[in-house]
Amino acid sequence: MSQPQIRIENVDKHYGAFHALKSVDLTIPKGGFVALVGPSGCGKSTLLRTIAGLEKISAGNMWIEDRLVNDLAPRHRDLAMVFQSYALYPHMNVRDNLTYALRLKGVSKAERAKRAQEVAETIGLENLLDRFPRALSGGQRQRVAMGRAIIRSPKAFLFDEPLSNLDAALRVRMRKEIRALHDRIGATSVYVTHDQIEAMTMADHVVVLRAGVIEQQGAPLELYERPANRFVAGFIGSPAMNFAPGVVAEDGSSVAALGATIATDVTMQPGQAVTVGLRPEHVSVVAPDAPGAVPTRIAAVEATGSSSYLFTENDPELVLVTNGTSALKAGENVGLAIPPDQVHLFDPDTQAALRQTG
Amino acid sequence: MGPLRSMRDGIGFDTLLIGFALLYLLAFAGLPLLYNVIISFQQVDVFSLGTLLHPGAGWDNYLSIFRDPLAQMVLWNTIIFTVGSVAFQFTIGFAFALFFHQKFPGATWFRGLFLAAWVMPGLVVGVLWNWLLSGDFGVINHVLLSMGLISEPIFWRSDIDVSLYSVILANIWYGMPFNMILLSVGLAAIPDDLYEAAALDGATAWQKFWTITLPMMRSTIGAVLALGVIFTLQQFDLFAAITSGGPAGSSTVAQYWSWQLSFREFDFGRGAVISVMMILVVLAVSLVYVRSTRAETRM
Incomplete structure (x- = not known):
């Protein structure tokens, strides 16, 4: 748990005049589950996207497993992302969605089918492999998006508000499933959410952001018991302080x-x-x-x-x-x-x- | 359940609106189409033109067209013109659509300028290309000569080997922007997060194009190609303005031949034969178009 998987040092991100991330420092340990939480516009998604490489950092340094990735294209970072919209490929069935990354790597068709079957069993999709995304429910789409990430055994999973399109009951169930999956696979996870309950219940380490600044980071209960400032005190806990x-x-x-x-x-x-x-x-x-x-x-x-x-x-x-x-x-x-x-x-x-x- | 009631609840009004549209189509498209099919089986000349009924001709008009020495050349010209125009309009249009899909300052504004070509009347475009293609003082010859690609000027419009291609060239220029705009709309409809997901999955730009862009554009591409074929088969103005189908019929295509037979030689029966056959082709292509757009709404 101690070896850093992702290390972010003094990272800034500017969009023109807008300063989205301000001197962000964050170390994500190997196998850790880190939640980035904050109100909308706080920069949590931007931070996740800079880790993914979908946004370029304006200043600072970022390492993934000791490799400096400041200018590395997303496809070379070996990270998997679960999008809020799931971003399933609508023209591919579940099997092809799951194995798209393998296909790009030139893995044989038989091997791909085998791996798809394995992953589908892990996440309970084995009967849906031939379906197209349009024929799936929200929860099933969510699972396919998860499966697409799992199948690659990436260096880290990035979650961008993956549960926000699900109804409340399903959200609670998926919360537990994602955490259980994380514990089983032992992969490093970075999880963006605006829901502090999600952050508190799922993560080992919670990072509270506001206006591009990390207000406080630490274990969930540490944030609850010893908030560093009034913002964190008001943000963590429900009903609010x-x-x-x-x-x-x-x-x-x-x-x-x-x-x-x-x-x-x-x-x-x-x-x-x-x-x-x-x-x-x-x-x-x-x-x-x-x-x-x-x-x-x-x-x-x-x-x-x-x-x-x-x-x-x-x-x-x-x-x-x-x-x-x-x-x-x-x-x-x-x-x-x-x-x-x-x-x-x-x-x-x-x-x-x-x-x-x- | 009187007519007034059904008028008020909207159903009657719907029927009325559809009725008008159907009536219009029947009167101004259906009847002429039908009449066209009928006269393709009749002897119609300049003397019997004014009468509604003409002597029957059986399959004579059809046989005569098939046996015409021009027929084979016109068929080939039509195929070359259609395939050549659509292929290049599409690929160049797609390339430009992809280019303007990159977000750079002024991209949408610049793309809009391209429509200037498409909104021009065909005859104007034809005259424009007459100047460009002119054998003696045309810009195209000047450029090719000064680059050393040719040693003497090409007489684009009067050389039987190239006359058809000069019209194809003009038609590609004329129709490309329309392809570009439709394909741009298709590109814009593909969500960005699919490309982001693909990037994280390890796709190169080239792989993204083949595995995301092209399959996601399938219905748009089907519709654009179908419309391209239909519009190309309708192209008349450019022939009239640039080559008049000549020299010696070397740039005559089916639609131009049909017009020549009907309105130059007043052989309406034989002119109708060609348009009847073109209707069959267009009908088949229209089915492709309808299927494509239907798939689009289902996505």
Whole structure:
């Protein structure tokens, strides 16, 4: 896992005046599953396409298995890509789609048919080999696109939002299948998605991008527990983290925010302005007069069955999540218990985390 | 379910619109076509032209055309003209379509300029090429002479060995832009990600062309070739303007011969024979065209 398969150093990409990637550094270990995640336009797809060689980098260096690939054409990089649109060849049946790369390499027809059969069995397409893409469902097309990548045993798999055209249920299933496939083959994977749940559940290493800059990268739970800045804190986790302005109190460790005093377990400069970040799942509802609780009132309750979303009458409004069905009603007075070690603090100017919990 | 009701729910109106179109086709295409077939079996001359019914001629007109000493040459000329024109219009048009498909500044604008040739009336194009091909002071002879490719001027329009080719040359120039535009549309319809997928699969530019572009263009190519044959068989103006089918019939093709028989020799029966046979050819080619465009919508 430690040997780097893809190494990206100080890479920039310009489209005319638009600066799509800014000094990106990223090392992808052999056999690793790396997710590139961020809002649309953050440069995650551009980064993937520069790895593929479909876009040329404007500055910096990129290596695949110790080979400098800055100017190497895509066809020499030995990478396989699964496109969002799947990009299946519409004029070829599933077998020919799967074996197209082998055919270009001059592999014999018999050998190609054998390999197609093997891969089709791996991904459950053995009955569809003679079908054309137009006669396949979305999920089946997705599998063909995967199979086309697997059959080549490439140096790395590149996924460009491969599940975004599938319905929710199928997406969850394919998520697991792709990860299981990755573990079985042990290939290096780079996975682009705008869905942080996908990134968190599938990858070993998550890279959060915004406006062409890597905001933070690390293990999924590291990003959740120790976000480096307010953007990552708000992006990772669902529902998103609550933010409220506050000022550090005289004791240097509690913060005046939400019309109350919130205890933390760090020491800061008294009088310093901060942004308090609270995850909806870390705040619990207690009696209004409980010691240390932040008194407030419930504004609305949304029940989903498995959990309930509570909205409070604070300024700004807070969202809380509780398990199961909540007995609380709108208008009830309650107290909010906030564990000091679960309070995130950010510098309101630089947005950087003031301390990292966990 | 009165007529008013069906008028209001749209079905009656649809029928009405289709009815008009069918009526138009029947009156202005169907009847003349039918009449043409009928007179190919009749004796029609300048005296009986004004009457609706003419004496029957059985297969006489057909036999006479087949036995005509010109027939074999006209047939060959027509084949050479059609195959030569379509082959070069298509390949040059395809090459230009591929060229302008590369995204460089001004590509679409420049491609649009090529249509200037296609929108010109055929007679104007013919006159233009008369100048270019002129034996004494034509630009083409001048270029060939100064490059040392020929030692004396070629009399393009009056040399029986080259007269047909001079019309083919003009027709390639005239019809190429139309091929280019249709093929450009076909190229634009191929999604970019197919080429990207192929690039990652290891395809060279050449392999992408043979395994992605050409098969994806199959229906477009079928339609373009079919239309090319149909338009080439309709080409009349260039012959009229450049060679008038001469000298000595050396550049006469079927459609021009048919016109000569009908409107120069007033032998309408024999002129009709040629057009009837051309209808059969065009009908066959049209089937190819219809099949191609049908495959296109199914893709």
